[in-house]
Amino acid sequence: MIRSQVLICGGTGCTSSGSQQIQEAFEVELEKNELQDEIKLVRTGCFGLCELGPVVIVYPDGTFYSRVTVEDVTEIVSEHLLKGRRVERLVYDDHGKAKADQKYVVCNADEGDPGAFMDRSVLEGDPHSVIEAMAICGYACGCTKGYVYVRAEYPIAVKRLGIAIEQAREYGLLGKNIFDSGFDFDLEIRLGAGAFVCGEETALMTSIEGNRGEPRPRPPFPAVKGLFGKPTVENNVETFANIPQIILRGAEWFASMGTEKSKGTKVFALGGKINHTGLVEIPMGTTLEHIVYDIGGGIPNGKKFKAAQTGGPSGGCIPASLIDTEVDYDNLTAIGCMMGSGGLIVMDEDTCMVDMAKFFLEFTVDESCGKCTPCRVGTKRLLELLDKITEGKGTMEDLDRIEDLCNYIKTNSLCGLGQTAPNPVLATLKFFREEYVAHVKDKKCPAGVCKDLLTFTIDPDKCIGCGLCARNCPVDAIAKTDYVAPRHKRPSYRIDSEKCIKCGACMSNCKFKAISKQ
Amino acid sequence: MKSLAELQAIKNRMKDKVVLRDGMEGVRVVVGMATCGIAAGARPVLNAFVEGVNKENLESKVSVTQTGCIGICQYEPVVEVFEAGKEKVTYVKMNPEKAQEVIEKHLKGGQVVSDYTIGAVTA
Numbered sequence: 001m002i003r004s005q006v007l008i009c010g011g012t013g014c015t016s017s018g019s020q021q022i023q024e025a026f027e028v029e030l031e032k033n034e035l036q037d038e039i040k041l042v043r044t045g046c047f048g049l050c051e052l053g054p055v056v057i058v059y060p061d062g063t064f065y066s067r068v069t070v071e072d073v074t075e076i077v078s079e080h081l082l083k084g085r086r087v088e089r090l091v092y093d094d095h096g097k098a099k100a101d102q103k104y105v106v107c108n109a110d111e112g113d114p115g116a117f118m119d120r121s122v123l124e125g126d127p128h129s130v131i132e133a134m135a136i137c138g139y140a141c142g143c144t145k146g147y148v149y150v151r152a153e154y155p156i157a158v159k160r161l162g163i164a165i166e167q168a169r170e171y172g173l174l175g176k177n178i179f180d181s182g183f184d185f186d187l188e189i190r191l192g193a194g195a196f197v198c199g200e201e202t203a204l205m206t207s208i209e210g211n212r213g214e215p216r217p218r219p220p221f222p223a224v225k226g227l228f229g230k231p232t233v234e235n236n237v238e239t240f241a242n243i244p245q246i247i248l249r250g251a252e253w254f255a256s257m258g259t260e261k262s263k264g265t266k267v268f269a270l271g272g273k274i275n276h277t278g279l280v281e282i283p284m285g286t287t288l289e290h291i292v293y294d295i296g297g298g299i300p301n302g303k304k305f306k307a308a309q310t311g312g313p314s315g316g317c318i319p320a321s322l323i324d325t326e327v328d329y330d331n332l333t334a335i336g337c338m339m340g341s342g343g344l345i346v347m348d349e350d351t352c353m354v355d356m357a358k359f360f361l362e363f364t365v366d367e368s369c370g371k372c373t374p375c376r377v378g379t380k381r382l383l384e385l386l387d388k389i390t391e392g393k394g395t396m397e398d399l400d401r402i403e404d405l406c407n408y409i410k411t412n413s414l415c416g417l418g419q420t421a422p423n424p425v426l427a428t429l430k431f432f433r434e435e436y437v438a439h440v441k442d443k444k445c446p447a448g449v450c451k452d453l454l455t456f457t458i459d460p461d462k463c464i465g466c467g468l469c470a471r472n473c474p475v476d477a478i479a480k481t482d483y484v485a486p487r488h489k490r491p492s493y494r495i496d497s498e499k500c501i502k503c504g505a506c507m508s509n510c511k512f513k514a515i516s517k518q
Numbered sequence: 519m520k521s522l523a524e525l526q527a528i529k530n531r532m533k534d535k536v537v538l539r540d541g542m543e544g545v546r547v548v549v550g551m552a553t554c555g556i557a558a559g560a561r562p563v564l565n566a567f568v569e570g571v572n573k574e575n576l577e578s579k580v581s582v583t584q585t586g587c588i589g590i591c592q593y594e595p596v597v598e599v600f601e602a603g604k605e606k607v608t609y610v611k612m613n614p615e616k617a618q619e620v621i622e623k624h625l626k627g628g629q630v631v632s633d634y635t636i637g638a639v640t641a
């Protein structure tokens with residue numbers, strides 16, 4: 001009677017990693033132990049987990065052995081098939097827990113979004129909270145070693161974090177056998193060398209390992225195979241900084257703030273055209289209107305709110321029509337935005353949305369690591385299309401091509417940098433399509449930003465002929481005319497649009513508001 | 519360490535070995551010394567407070583400390599004055615001269631210099 005079946009994978013993957021030899025070894029071992037009438041060997045098709053091959057499954061209990069070697073066969077036969085004890089070290093575990101001798105905690109403090117500095121403030125103001133949380137995380141996950149990856153552009157944060165780690169070691173809060181609890185945990189700082197892509201989790205780990213900071217494909221995810229090939233848990237500074245407070249005050253306290261699906265608070269770096277530039281920590285679900293007008297103090301010089309860019313170069317914009325949006329993860333995703341790390345840049349009516357999208361795209365073109373083609377070449381081509389539009393050479397077909405290219409880059413890039421790089425373009429195309437159309441069809445920049453589409457003109461009836469504009473013109477494009485306005489004594493001036501470089505020096509110097517741009 | 523009770527025991531055993539921060543009584547002058555503050559000139563302000571407090575022999579009553587980013591980077595250097603039982607006073611856009619005045623009128627005289635507070639600047 002057959003009491004047990006041993007399934008050996010016979011797919012191409014496992015065969016090439018040696019399952020044939022394993023089958024032969026099983027045959028020898030079974031015969032040696034006279035088990036051939038009780039245990040049946042079955043060569044199967046592919047299990048699909050070729051990465052973990054050669055795969056051996058023992059029924060009826062369904063034990064799943066992975067990466068079996070010929071040497072392991074004797075042990076499986078003598079321990080499992082004869083004594084009924086599974087060979088635990090060979091059993092495949094979802095998270096690689098059973099096999100890991102070392103696991104890591106990593107704190108991502110490579111805050112690279114333009115205009116965002118939430119993590120910096122935490123590391124400068126309270127680095128202890130991060131150290132404590134990483135130790136807690138290490139205890140919970142069974143890690144004894146942690147790394148904080150900070151960008152070198154934050155010298156004060158690096159210095160203070162270093163002091164805090166040193167103090168923690170002196171107090172015995174880090175190191176071997178913390179407070180005689182039998183738990184070891186230590187932290188090290190790693191400095192980023194200024195690459196934006198190192199904020200991406202896999203690129204960050206590659207950089208800590210000492211290699212060039214390039215992302216790698218997932219799976220395997222960091223929880224299975226992360227830093228130095230070991231299971232790794234990676235979190236942001238802000239996430240870690242919340243942990244001690246949640247443990248001290250309880251999960252209910254944290255969950256009492258925020259919305260149905262996004263709990264707690266979020267720190268935003270408010271910047272751009274806003275009165276109170278700085279950091280704000282608000283409960284999730286606060287409306288954008290409240291953030292901009294009440295907390296941020298509104299827009300300077302009484303200008304109108306046009307849009308807010310969230311999530312830096314990976315995010316999208318929220319137009320004025322959606323200013324009552326309650327800011328949380330789901331609502332932002334629903335309107336094609338993303339919260340990202342928490343940068344919030346406010347734009348007023350003087351901002352050209354095409355120019356804004358171009359600015360962020362220039363950033364991603366610069367920061368693309370170049371490993372995958374959609375991001376390396378795609379973003380560059382996308383930028384060229386946007387350039388064409390801001391120069392007034394775009395066509396309506398270009399708008400469709402931009403959209404196609406955006407979607408292509410989004411779906412085909414290797415890591416988060418490329419997958420999110422077209423977001424600013426897509427969001428502005430969605431909410432401010434008429435501005436793109438104005439650039440293409442009317443050859444006008446409605447906000448008066450794109451230089452190639454501007455003309456500066458002097459109203460001859462307002463010009464008193466003081467000549468201040470001509471003296472300040474860097475290219476001598478302004479000259480006196482013969483026309484004298486009825487109320488004035490001196491002849492007015494005129495701008496030669498052929499020579500004009502659209503620097504705007506004349507307009508800012510004119511005391512009589514006689515110069516206009518459109 | 520396997521249970522909460524064990525953790526509590528470790529806490530009690532180790533409590534005395536970790537010196538807790540004291541000096542929370544009296545008046546606390548806190549200067550924002552994050553990147554934003556330092557860039558706006560918080561260091562001379564901090565020095566002015568430390569020297570001024572020493573000169574006026576206020577050390578027993580007033581402690582001067584640093585902190586991180588307070589959030590209103592636009593208004594740095596920011597100085598906060600905490601006094602038990604009283605509302606916190608936030609001075610914004612400080613400089614050493616203004617610091618001198620705050621020491622003279624507020625720390626010595628108990629009179630808030632309302633010209634320099636955040637309410638006066640943003641109103």
